[in-house]
Amino acid sequence: MTKQKRTVFYLSDRTGITAETLGHSLLTQFDGIEWKKINVPFLDNMAKARTLVERINHAAECDGYRPLVFSTLLKADILEVIRQANCRVYDFFETFISSIEQELQQPSARMAGRSHGLQQPLSYFKRIAAINYALGHDDGVNPKNFTDADIILVGVSRAGKTPTCLYLALQYGIAAANYPLTQEDMLANQLPKVLEPVRNKLFGLTLSAAQLHFIREERRPHSQYASLAQCQREIQWQESLFQLFHIPYLDTTHISIEEISAIILDRSGLKRQLYG
Known part of the structure; x- marks a missing residue:
């Protein structure tokens, strides 16, 4: 039986470790798929975002399936550009941060690099x-x-x-x-x-x-x-x-x-x- 081949992108303003770790954990629950994994760290300006859109669209054309994109991007304008590509975006911060802000009744810092920086x-x-x-x-x-x-x-x-x-x-x-x-x-x-x-x-x-x-x-x-x-x-x-x-x-x-x-x-x- 031929395995389905799909491309997955891990995007981040910083190292990409969090996006890759969480995304990989989710994908391990799905058998029978051969993943081509692409890490894109330090995605911090519009020029890089537009170039990445071309890569994502090319991967979709080659695979015959739209790529999955796991993101911990904090800049809304860059993420919005990525959403224009032929892909399915899973944004971890969007999924969780708003809910946590509501529960704690305060806005988050929305600063890149905190989880793997020198905050501690x-x-x-x-x-x-x-x-x-x-x-x-x-x-x-x-x-x-x-x-x-x-x-x-x-x-x-x-x-x-x-x-x-x-x-x-x-x-x-x-x-x-x-x-x-x-x-x-x-x-x-x-x-x-x-x-x-x-x-x-x-x-x-x-x-x-x-x-x-x-x-x-x-x-x-x-x-x-x-x-x-x-x-x-x-x-x-x-x-x-x-x-x-x-x-x-x-x-x-x-x-x-x-x-x-x-x-x-x-x-x-x-x-x-x-x-x-």
């Missing part, structure tokens, strides 16, 4: 510090500073610890370190000594042996490290270790980094720092 400088710099911490304490580096961590992810090699730490830091300002459980740890069958003083900060990541085998094969094809039997041994051992030392853990086989991070925050009770 303390929160922003905490996230920068958290990113630096995650980078400086990746893969068991600088364990003497683990007491400064908000959380320490543990798991065997290639279990997803590093990307999760970086996501927690970037999105939520969480100072996340990670420690790899090694073959030597498995032979000792004990929690690594360096982790004993910070046991209350530990959170384990696990996954299916088949998934770990697939990931490791990409890194070191046909090696003992990547063999299915080795992956099975390591996963079985680490899950036994988590249970023995009462370390909370999560099977990440079928969930995204975003979901992993949200679950970790929910289970650990850590406070998100994104909005101050």
Whole structure:
């Protein structure tokens, strides 16, 4: 069955992150469509708007369907130009701002860039510090500073610890370190000594042996490290270790980094720092 091909535009006066995030969330609910996604940030003058109208009309002609346009534009005159194109416009601010103004009985500021700007400088710099911490304490580096961590992810090699730490830091300002459980740890069958003083900060990541085998094969094809039997041994051992030392853990086989991070925050009770 041939997929329907449609074009979607994400428009903004600034970065376009909000329009893309909200629009993408909505479109994930519709199957069987192949989307061509076009981001148009910093759409802040009439010349750019008129040029964009031509692009939208061209996409409509090529696809045989009018494009969808998700907008967080604040300038009414620019948005009005876009509405003249052969497209269907979904304006997030129009949908929500007027209703919120009525409820709060005050006008909104209608200033571009506030959601991803420096309106909350303390929160922003905490996230920068958290990113630096995650980078400086990746893969068991600088364990003497683990007491400064908000959380320490543990798991065997290639279990997803590093990307999760970086996501927690970037999105939520969480100072996340990670420690790899090694073959030597498995032979000792004990929690690594360096982790004993910070046991209350530990959170384990696990996954299916088949998934770990697939990931490791990409890194070191046909090696003992990547063999299915080795992956099975390591996963079985680490899950036994988590249970023995009462370390909370999560099977990440079928969930995204975003979901992993949200679950970790929910289970650990850590406070998100994104909005101050």
